[in-house]
Amino acid sequence: MIVITGNSINEEYIQNTTAMLAQKSFVGIAPNIFSLQKESMTADEKRKVFVEQITDDAIFRDLQSAITYLKKQNYVRANRIGIMGFCFGGRCALMFAANSKEIDAVAPFYGNLRTPPFANRKQDPLDLVGKLKVPIQGHYAESDTEIPLDQLTDFEQRMKKQGTQIEIYTYRAPHGFFAYTRKTYDREAAETSWQRTLKFFKRHLDK
Secondary structure: OEEEOOOOOOOHHHHHHHHHHHHOOOOOEOOOOOOOOOOOOOHHHHHHHHHHOOOHHHHHHHHHHHHHHHHOOOOOOOOOEEEEEEOHHHHHHHHHHHHOOOEEEEEEEOOOOOOOHHHOOOOOHHHOHHHOOOOEEEEEEOOOOOOOHHHHHHHHHHHHHHOOOEEEEEEOOOOOOOOOOOOOOOHHHHHHHHHHHHHHHHHHHOO
16 A cells, blocks of 8 residues: 655654554555655745656656565565555545556545646646546545535546546545644544545455
């Protein structure tokens, strides 16, 4: 299982997500796609690095390296791979699933379907609907200004129309509801979405 953070890899809930996956017999790894951003940098410097250097191609290389690493470990026995991510990381999970032949299921948590212009992305999940063929289970916030519900509905309907297995769940909670280290944390939404995610990955990866 690949877990993609939305920003800092040092957020405790990211590390504990991989631990919770291990408790359910998954091997989880959270590659640091933001490694080019340094703690000593200002917010503006970090944003510049994000826009100019942390490109999708660079992110995909990091994710592929994580997969390659796991495949070499003698404690990894399964050959099916799932990917999940939060916020921008959820968007990256969808993007990687659309561009990789190694992913068997994807679960974005409030993953951007269309990034804002400053992110400097050439494509987003809404542009790659036709390439998303693996099962998807999405978890989104009803009041998320970053991901309007009509945008989410359009994404879901287009997926269903082309025959992609997709489940979209929305929660009466804010963006970031899974991150227990933040004020946006919503316990009920986090626990419900987690149980659904585990069942989803068990269904599609335990084969």
